[in-house]
Amino acid sequence: MFMARVIGNVVATRKEESLVGSRFMIIQRLDKNENPIGDECIAADYIGAGKGELVLVGTGSSVRVEDKHAGRPIDMAILGIIDEVQ
Amino acid sequence: MFMARVIGNVVATRKEESLVGSRFMIIQRLDKNENPIGDECIAADYIGAGKGELVLVGTGSSVRVEDKHAGRPIDMAILGIIDEVQ
Amino acid sequence: MFMARVIGNVVATRKEESLVGSRFMIIQRLDKNENPIGDECIAADYIGAGKGELVLVGTGSSVRVEDKHAGRPIDMAILGIIDEVQ
Amino acid sequence: MFMARVIGNVVATRKEESLVGSRFMIIQRLDKNENPIGDECIAADYIGAGKGELVLVGTGSSVRVEDKHAGRPIDMAILGIIDEVQ
Amino acid sequence: MFMARVIGNVVATRKEESLVGSRFMIIQRLDKNENPIGDECIAADYIGAGKGELVLVGTGSSVRVEDKHAGRPIDMAILGIIDEVQ
Structure with missing residues (x-):
């Protein structure tokens, strides 16, 4: 698991049927000081x-x-909202 | 999951039998501004x-x-066509 | 598996219900000389x-x-406390 | 999946019994222009x-x-011979 | 799979009960010329x-x-001793 910020989302009209109804967010992984790490x-x-x-x-x-x-063919998901980094 | 552009494909005549009929596309991963990231x-x-x-x-x-x-021995697949990046 | 140091934790009030009760620690991976490696x-x-x-x-x-x-949707966990590196 | 060139193989006499009979090839991953990428x-x-x-x-x-x-404890395998990159 | 050299081990007295009895080795991944690659x-x-x-x-x-x-919660294991790299 890792911490990330939601920076956008993508829209895909033509897609695997099982994915209809899911929202796909673009995320940027962050370290604990909220510096971007990775892709x-x-x-x-x-x-x-x-x-x-x-x-x-x-x-x-x-x-x-x-x-x-x-x-559903999902390999990454947003599991929670981070309120505090200690 | 990630965003990518299809940049080509490969042809493999001799392959695992279960893969017959699948198309194998070469993809380049992109960030939201469509800059290449990763291999x-x-x-x-x-x-x-x-x-x-x-x-x-x-x-x-x-x-x-x-x-x-x-x-089938597939570990990566194109799941949708992205219409819009928001 | 890898060696890491616990450097903090995150608090997420709104989260997948199955994650209630779990503690989420921020960790920094280390090599055997305790130099940071990776994200x-x-x-x-x-x-x-x-x-x-x-x-x-x-x-x-x-x-x-x-x-x-x-x-529970957990993909990384602390499995032991390292007493000694030989 | 990715494209690679076979550059060698390893011999391991003492190994997990279920691996007896398998051949283990050293491969170098390549991009579509056959430039080496990754380890x-x-x-x-x-x-x-x-x-x-x-x-x-x-x-x-x-x-x-x-x-x-x-x-068998195999996490990577050669699935086909690539005849053509388009 | 990859080739590596065993460079040490860790001792963890307090750990997941199912891990009691396993030995945990520190390994350095190598390329075919035995140059270190990766973490x-x-x-x-x-x-x-x-x-x-x-x-x-x-x-x-x-x-x-x-x-x-x-x-047992093991995600990486030594499967064989490499006698020869060809």
Whole structure:
């Protein structure tokens, strides 16, 4: 998992049918001082995150272990809104 | 997931039998301003993408969770055509 | 797996329900001489690690193979406290 | 997946029993112009590839989804011989 | 998979119970000319490797597909001793 900021989103009309209804956010990974690290990614939004928010991002098969998220080709997801970095 | 542009494809006559019929596209990952980031990859085309198109790419076991895509050794796939980056 | 130091933690009030009760630590990966390598990550704490401790970190689906850790979207976890590097 | 050239192989007499009979090739990943990208890896040879050949390489659990390849600790495999890059 | 040299090990008294009895080796990945590439990692030793030995390392869920290695949070393991690089 890592910390990131939501910096945009993409719209894809033609896509895998199982992805209809998911929102795909562009995120920039950050270190604890909020400096950018690594490349931008696209994550499905599980939580209702908005542009500019600081979020917790999960990767890989972990984001499909819950029944409600199984069965869709998603490899990265926003799992929470980060309120505080200590 | 990440955004990429289709820049070519590869042809492999001798290959794992389960891969017969799949198209393998060469893709270049991009940031939201369409600057190249990271190395070129090869992704199976699930959506009918053409050279030059901007696409949404998924990785890992996520691209095999749908029944229609299970059972083939594919670790990266084009999941959608990106119409707009916001 | 890799060696890391716990350098902080994040608080996320709004998050996937299955993550309630987990602690999310910010970790810095280290080489054997304790020089930082790679980017900071966020790992779930399975062991009761405190800030400043040297820890063993696991990644991917491995951190969900034990029944007690299955079913939550966690892709990185602190698995042990490192006492000695030989 | 990615494109690579076979540049050698390794011999390991003492190894996990399930790996007996597999050939382990050293591969160098390439971009579409055949420039080296990234680090050398070791991939199991599923296809009968020879040194110097241009190959299609798959990674992760994808290379174990077919019954004939299940049950062995292989995370990277040569899946095809690339005849043409377009 | 990749080639690496065993350069040390870590001792962790307090750890996930399922990890009791496993040895955790610090490894440095190498290219075919034995030049270091990438960052040091920690791998479980499946084979009885000693410090200084040249080894074959596997990653991800592949190292848990054999029954004898299932059920423990291990994402990287030493799978063989490399006798020769050709």
